[in-house]
Amino acid sequence: MTLGGELSLKAEHPPQIRSFLKAVAESRRRLLMLDYDGTLAPFRQQRDKAVPYPEVASKLEEIIRGGRTRVVIISGREVREVVSLLGIDPQPEMWGVYGLQRRRPGGNVEVTPVEQRYLSALCDALRWLEYQRLAGSAETKNGSLAFHWRGLRPSEMEEVRGRVLLGWNAIAKDTGLSLVEFDGGLEIRAPGIDKGDVVRMLLEEMGPDVPAAYLGDDVTDEPAFEAIRDRGLSVLVRPQWRQTNARIWLKPPAGVLDFLAGWLDACQQQTTKTGGRAEAANRLERAAKQ
Numbered sequence: 001m002t003l004g005g006e007l008s009l010k011a012e013h014p015p016q017i018r019s020f021l022k023a024v025a026e027s028r029r030r031l032l033m034l035d036y037d038g039t040l041a042p043f044r045q046q047r048d049k050a051v052p053y054p055e056v057a058s059k060l061e062e063i064i065r066g067g068r069t070r071v072v073i074i075s076g077r078e079v080r081e082v083v084s085l086l087g088i089d090p091q092p093e094m095w096g097v098y099g100l101q102r103r104r105p106g107g108n109v110e111v112t113p114v115e116q117r118y119l120s121a122l123c124d125a126l127r128w129l130e131y132q133r134l135a136g137s138a139e140t141k142n143g144s145l146a147f148h149w150r151g152l153r154p155s156e157m158e159e160v161r162g163r164v165l166l167g168w169n170a171i172a173k174d175t176g177l178s179l180v181e182f183d184g185g186l187e188i189r190a191p192g193i194d195k196g197d198v199v200r201m202l203l204e205e206m207g208p209d210v211p212a213a214y215l216g217d218d219v220t221d222e223p224a225f226e227a228i229r230d231r232g233l234s235v236l237v238r239p240q241w242r243q244t245n246a247r248i249w250l251k252p253p254a255g256v257l258d259f260l261a262g263w264l265d266a267c268q269q270q271t272t273k274t275g276g277r278a279e280a281a282n283r284l285e286r287a288a289k290q
Contacts, residue, residue: 014248017259020233023211025266029068031202031212031232032263033224035195036075036082038217039237039256043184045151047139050085053253057088059260064090066267072202074195076182076220078141079103098220099193100143114143118190121175125188128167134160144189146182161186183218196223203231213263215256216246235259 044050071092079096094103102110129135139146149157172179180187212232225234225245236246
């Protein structure tokens with residue numbers, strides 16, 4: 001990193017990232033939005049063990065403490081889980097369950113109410129898993145029920161997937177719940193807000209001309225990639241590329257760490273320039289008083 005002179009950007013960064021980070025360096029406010037699982041942390045069969053990749057947490061802490069970047073985590077998990085796993089101070093703003101929960105930086109959590117008919121349908125979906133003796137792999141969330149098959153062999157995965165859908169397809173069709181397949185499982189959830197809606201809301205709150213980026217890995221991040229397409233940088237984070245609306249592809253964890261380091265460098269570069277201008281102004285003021 002450089003704290004003076006020109007912004008240092010890694011040569012292997014794609015041109016779009018180099019250009020974007022230069023804009024970050026020249027701006028006084030920025031917006032950095034990130035998914036959690038698969039982006040900041042590796043997938044784990046034991047989901048409560050999915051802590052961030054090494055150095056990711058410290059990089060985020062530095063960016064937040066810099067004070068000029070609004071850092072927002074947008075996850076399919078409930079926010080309480082992300083708070084516990086991320087383990088950084090200060091904590092960033094967080095949105096959980098694809099936008100049904102919002103945790104402000106001060107710690108206040110706002111929860112969007114879910115209609116009783118959807119809650120009843122989700123109970124039916126859970127009872128179906130219990131009937132199939134699959135409830136041990138279920139994750140119950142506010143307005144959502146996820147079934148995880150990570151760690152199973154492909155043949156086993158297809159077998160349990162078929163058993164889950166045998167009941168869930170009918171429940172979704174009859175009640176209006178949404179069925180979404182994600183990396184490592186299947187989710188049935190109440191209709192409404194998704195990650196794309198959250199991104200649009202955040203962009204509107206920040207206003208135009210603020211450099212903004214969204215990093216995510218899963219198909220559930222595609223609405224966010226689409227929402228930011230004309231307003232910022234969308235980054236797919238995956239070991240292998242897949243078809244996506246994102247503009248850039250980075251491999252974790254090295255690609256994510258390089259991106260965060262570049263962001264931090266850009267912020268520090270802007271701070272250095274601002275500090276230099278302030279010092280010059282102070283010198284002029286002192287000289288005028290003499």
